[in-house]
Amino acid sequence: MQNRLVLTATVEREDILRYTPAGVPVLDMWLRHHSRQQEAGVERDVICEIQGIMAGDACREWAGKLAGQTVRVSGFISQRSLRNSRLVLHIEYVEFVKG
Template sequence: MNHLSLAAVVVQVDTLRYTPAGVPAVNLVLEHQSDVLEMGLKRQVSLILKAVAFGADAQTLSRLALNTALEFDGFLTTARNHKGVVFHIQAFKES
């Protein structure tokens, strides 16, 4: 199963674009910081993740103010250039 739930802050939102099929799309950059337990020890983790959303979600996210904290659900896939991963956002809500 490929499912990711992530609480993150939106640190970059690109201009809304449209796919060749006419579907709205927006690229974002998300930042996450939290404390997790690993082998019984508390560890601080942080990450910056490229993300993309399509359709009505893309239209809504394209209007977000930077540094907005949200909870995202979606899946990971390899980036088109095969360098890194991209988080495909399927749903989101306020944290």
């Protein structure tokens, strides 16, 4: 089964870099997307916000640099936890998008 999401969005908010009890760096952020898409032959505005989580050594490179930036991210979606079914994007790749 495939679970891959690529999204161009603005990083609305970025938390400070934190570490799990096992010492893994984690960076939480909130992404806002706005575009026009075709659906059933009709153009519509698409607006959404999703929480993104990046884990691992790449977090150190990106921490403090993303807030307010437009980025293209890719990763997979999963529920936040066993008890919280809200979707979260687990980011594996980030690149800045030039305006």
